[in-house]
Amino acid sequence: MAKTYDYLFKLLLIGDSGVGKTCVLFRFSEDAFNSTFISTIGIDFKIRTIELDGKRIKLQIWGIMLVYDITNEKSFDNIRNWIRNIEEHASADVEKMILGNKCDVNDRRQVSKERGEKLALDYGIKFMETSAKANINVENAFFTLARDIKAKMDKKLEGNSPQGSNQGVKITPDQQKRSSFFRCVLL
Numbered sequence: 001m002a003k004t005y006d007y008l009f010k011l012l013l014i015g016d017s018g019v020g021k022t023c024v025l026f027r028f029s030e031d032a033f034n035s036t037f038i039s040t041i042g043i044d045f046k047i048r049t050i051e052l053d054g055k056r057i058k059l060q061i062w063g064i065m066l067v068y069d070i071t072n073e074k075s076f077d078n079i080r081n082w083i084r085n086i087e088e089h090a091s092a093d094v095e096k097m098i099l100g101n102k103c104d105v106n107d108r109r110q111v112s113k114e115r116g117e118k119l120a121l122d123y124g125i126k127f128m129e130t131s132a133k134a135n136i137n138v139e140n141a142f143f144t145l146a147r148d149i150k151a152k153m154d155k156k157l158e159g160n161s162p163q164g165s166n167q168g169v170k171i172t173p174d175q176q177k178r179s180s181f182f183r184c185v186l187l
């Protein structure tokens with residue numbers, strides 16, 4: 001069967017419950033906002049194909065967006081824990097990005113943009129404030145992550161490594177570890 005894309009990137013959205021992961025994903029894949037999602041137990045999984053540098057890139061959810069809610073201090077503090085969790089269960093060089101979601105709600109803001117930037121800088125990860133509701137930076141965030149994964153993949157392919165096309169999250173082969181990772185992380 002003919003391939004309908006040039007690359008397949010799999011991205012994950014990770015973060016505390018209620019920060020807006022499902023809404024960000026829905027905004028990106030359907031360009032819509034729905035305030036009545038029931039909190040998901042399981043994986044937020046959507047597919048959208050984008051075009052980048054003339055190549056079709058199929059995005060599945062499997063590469064890492066760390067999401068916190070700018071109106072929820074605790075969700076911001078927990079980003080460090082999520083990163084530790086990822087470091088334990090995925091390969092260290094998996095592309096990551098931190099999103100401070102709900103930036104449309106400035107009057108209830110608990111986390112300044114500067115603190116978000118500082119945290120991202122500490123880990124050498126890119127950062128953006130987003131709003132799934134007001135459609136701010138969602139498209140930009142996914143394209144930026146896709147671009148960075150593609151650049152890393154192209155660099156690996158240049159190096160002619162036989163594993164070059166295998167870029168992505170390397171989950172530990174330990175089945176038990178893997179299933180507990182899914183159970184705990186993807187809400």
Ligand code: GDP
Pocket residue numbers: 015016017018019020021022023024034035036037038039040101102103104105130131132133134187
């Ligand atoms: P999840 O548990 O991380 O998947 O969070 P949801 O996507 O289910 O969103 C949790 C709540 O936050 C819902 O009531 C959404 O309507 C709300 N929400 C999500 N994104 C935004 C946003 O960008 N701005 C505002 N104001 N609310 C949002």
Ligand code: MG
Pocket residue numbers: 021022023038039040044187
């Ligand atoms: Mg959800």
